Amino acid sequence: MLQMKVCGDLVLRTVCEPVNQITPELLSTMDTMVNMMREQNGVGLAAPQVGFASRFLVMMDPDSETVYRMINPVIISRGEKSCTMEEGCLSVLGPDGLPVYANVTRPESVVVEWMDEQGVKKAAQMSGLPARIVQHETDHLDGKLFIDYLPAVRREMVMRKVRKYKR
Numbered sequence: 001m002l003q004m005k006v007c008g009d010l011v012l013r014t015v016c017e018p019v020n021q022i023t024p025e026l027l028s029t030m031d032t033m034v035n036m037m038r039e040q041n042g043v044g045l046a047a048p049q050v051g052f053a054s055r056f057l058v059m060m061d062p063d064s065e066t067v068y069r070m071i072n073p074v075i076i077s078r079g080e081k082s083c084t085m086e087e088g089c090l091s092v093l094g095p096d097g098l099p100v101y102a103n104v105t106r107p108e109s110v111v112v113e114w115m116d117e118q119g120v121k122k123a124a125q126m127s128g129l130p131a132r133i134v135q136h137e138t139d140h141l142d143g144k145l146f147i148d149y150l151p152a153v154r155r156e157m158v159m160r161k162v163r164k165y166k167r
Ligand SMILES: [Zn+2]
Pocket: 088, 089, 090, 091, 136, 137, 140
């Protein structure tokens, strides 16, 4: 059983350590994370969200329903064009226990490199929704949350809702 960490938990603000060995525990943790992501209708989940200060994540491309299990992912380039999309996070919950959404502007496309669950190095260019998701999730590995990008007034509006969330 993994427990979802929510805003206020310090693990969400930790710069995570690289994974140096692919263990059966890591693989089963990632499987559990995929299940949690699906159950909560999420499209991504990063290790610190379930309490591990370690650089791995799972995500899904909602269009193709391709599931990625990424170990040590790195965004190696960002496109010049940016776009604004609504984002939410399974760790940023409002009083109803559901994610709070807000518009965030980010690069429209990125190139990401990672190691898959067999230890094989992978790379992909992503744009649109998957690019958005991989940026949001890799941010988690650096202790960053999407609310950090919001203008102060908007962020305060979100935080007011977050503070009303009761576990
Ligand atoms: Zn998130």
